Amino acid sequence: MQRLLQFIEDFKQYIALCFFVVLSFSLMAFGDLSQFGGLRSVVVSTIGVFQDAFSFIPNPVALKSENSSLRDLNAQLSFEVQKSRQSSIENDKLRSLLQFKSISKLPLVPAEVVGKTIGSIRSYITINRGTSSGIAQGMAVMTDRGLVGVVASVSTNFAIVSIIKNRDIRVAARLESSRLDGVVYWEDDEILVMKNLPKTYSIQLGEIVVTSEFSTKFPPNIPIGKVVGNYNDPNSLFATLKIQSFVQFETLEQVFVVTTLPNPERIYLEERYQQELAAKAKQKKSVKKPTKDSTGTVNENP
Amino acid sequence: MKIRETTLFDKVPQLRYAVYAAVAVVLAIADFLLIPLIEIQGVVPDIIVILVVWIAISEGQLLGIISGFLCGLLVDFLSYEGVLGVHALVNTLAGFTAGYFFKESRTTLTLQTYRFVLILFLATFVHNTIFSFLYIRTTEATLIEFFTKYVFAKSVYTIVFGTIPVLFRSLRN
Numbered sequence: 037m038q039r040l041l042q043f044i045e046d047f048k049q050y051i052a053l054c055f056f057v058v059l060s061f062s063l064m065a066f067g068d069l070s071q072f073g074g075l076r077s078v079v080v081s082t083i084g085v086f087q088d089a090f091s092f093i094p095n096p097v098a099l100k101s102e103n104s105s106l107r108d109l110n111a112q113l114s115f116e117v118q119k120s121r122q123s124s125i126e127n128d129k130l131r132s133l134l135q136f137k138s139i140s141k142l143p144l145v146p147a148e149v150v151g152k153t154i155g156s157i158r159s160y161i162t163i164n165r166g167t168s169s170g171i172a173q174g175m176a177v178m179t180d181r182g183l184v185g186v187v188a189s190v191s192t193n194f195a196i197v198s199i200i201k202n203r204d205i206r207v208a209a210r211l212e213s214s215r216l217d218g219v220v221y222w223e224d225d226e227i228l229v230m231k232n233l234p235k236t237y238s239i240q241l242g243e244i245v246v247t248s249e250f251s252t253k254f255p256p257n258i259p260i261g262k263v264v265g266n267y268n269d270p271n272s273l274f275a276t277l278k279i280q281s282f283v284q285f286e287t288l289e290q291v292f293v294v295t296t297l298p299n300p301e302r303i304y305l306e307e308r309y310q311q312e313l314a315a316k317a318k319q320k321k322s323v324k325k326p327t328k329d330s331t332g333t334v335n336e337n338p
Numbered sequence: 339m340k341i342r343e344t345t346l347f348d349k350v351p352q353l354r355y356a357v358y359a360a361v362a363v364v365l366a367i368a369d370f371l372l373i374p375l376i377e378i379q380g381v382v383p384d385i386i387v388i389l390v391v392w393i394a395i396s397e398g399q400l401l402g403i404i405s406g407f408l409c410g411l412l413v414d415f416l417s418y419e420g421v422l423g424v425h426a427l428v429n430t431l432a433g434f435t436a437g438y439f440f441k442e443s444r445t446t447l448t449l450q451t452y453r454f455v456l457i458l459f460l461a462t463f464v465h466n467t468i469f470s471f472l473y474i475r476t477t478e479a480t481l482i483e484f485f486t487k488y489v490f491a492k493s494v495y496t497i498v499f500g501t502i503p504v505l506f507r508s509l510r511n
Binding site for chain 2: 048053
């Protein structure tokens with residue numbers, strides 16, 4: 037017994053340490069603060085009263101951290117607002133497109149613009165519809181606002197559309213009210229031009245230009261733009277108008293492909309006739325050469 | 339020779355335990371009310387462990403262990419974390435570590451010099467290492483961050499506060 041007491045006396049620190057460590061682990065394993073119930077709630081409310089009393093003391097570090105997190109939250113919310121605003125705009129756009137599709141008599145396939153090259157000599161867009169959706173080269177592309185361009189190349193799921201702000205595209209057009217026909221094309225400005233109009237007619241600013249029935253590429257009566265001015269050239273016999281396109285190409289997101297191709301019979305007939313005319317002219321040139329008389333005048337029909 | 343007046347503590351030595359208990363309660367409450375106000379990058383000092391180390395150096399290893407356990411239990415009880423016994427364990431170990439440096443003849447010298455700060459740093463290091471191992475999940479911090487932020491930085495911050503009683507005591511004497 038004496039030895040035991042001596043042992044305890046010698047190692048009391050280690051025994052105490054072991055005891056309290058075991059006790060701590062036991063508390064961790066079995067002790068649940070919720071068991072203290074009411075007593076703990078009294079302690080918590082007392083501390084709450086003290087905390088409330090000390091709440092006037094500013095904590096610069098916590099304030100800085102709170103400030104930072106609020107700034108983050110603000111940025112996040114701004115982003116959400118922006119996203120929501122964009123969704124609303126997109127919603128309006130889609131609604132108008134949907135409405136347009138339901139009232140349009142043309143067979144339309146909706147497509148989304150997935151690529152865009154605007155501003156170069158040959159501007160074009162890429163859309164997410166191809167041969168699998170019935171798209172073919174030469175089909176007209178439009179929006180609810182007006183003419184966009186023509187399908188230039190097509191793959192299974194994508195198509196490249198040459199937009200009318202492209203030097204390769206010329207559109208047979210008509211002034212909607214005046215019924216005057218001309219050709220609309222893009223030179224190198226923001227504005228399209230309409231040529232081959234007689235100068236003798238008076239044309240009002242704001243008059244709408246639509247595709248003409250003469251066009252072999254585009255269905256008739258698709259709006260192109262409106263007259264915003266004219267180029268006054270006194271030496272020319274014809275008037276040249278400035279046309280503002282209805283379509284905002286820079287913000288173009290959704291389009292419709294008109295899935296009808298120009299009548300091949302008509303194209304064939306017109307091409308054949310052109311070839312015949314060309315052949316006749318060539319034949320005439322080779323048979324009858326122009327002769328010069330003594331005064332130097334050229335006689336085309338001697 | 340310096341002659342000191344007899345105080346109430348000399349007449350009733352047990353009174354100092356009551357003082358320790360009162361200080362422990364005050365520090366535990368301050369730990370909840372004031373310490374969060376001086377948080378730097380999530381690091382706060384542990385003021386309870388200063389008292390535990392002080393008791394261990396003044397009274398010996400055994401009392402250091404007991405006071406560590408009781409003070410830790412008090413903190414556990416007041417904390418919102420809900421796990422009873424964690425602070426009790428780490429403060430017990432801090433008291434045990436600090437108690438190793440108890441020498442009755444050199445208590446005064448230790449308490450009013452840098453030795454106290456060094457012992458405090460060691461005890462706090464042990465305290466924070468075990469506490470962090472129990473509380474910090476491995477996904478929350480890398481090993482380097484674990485030691486720099488939750489162990490080393492917290493220990494340094496604690497010894498900054500640990501110098502206050504040392505200065506106070508050395509100035510008084």
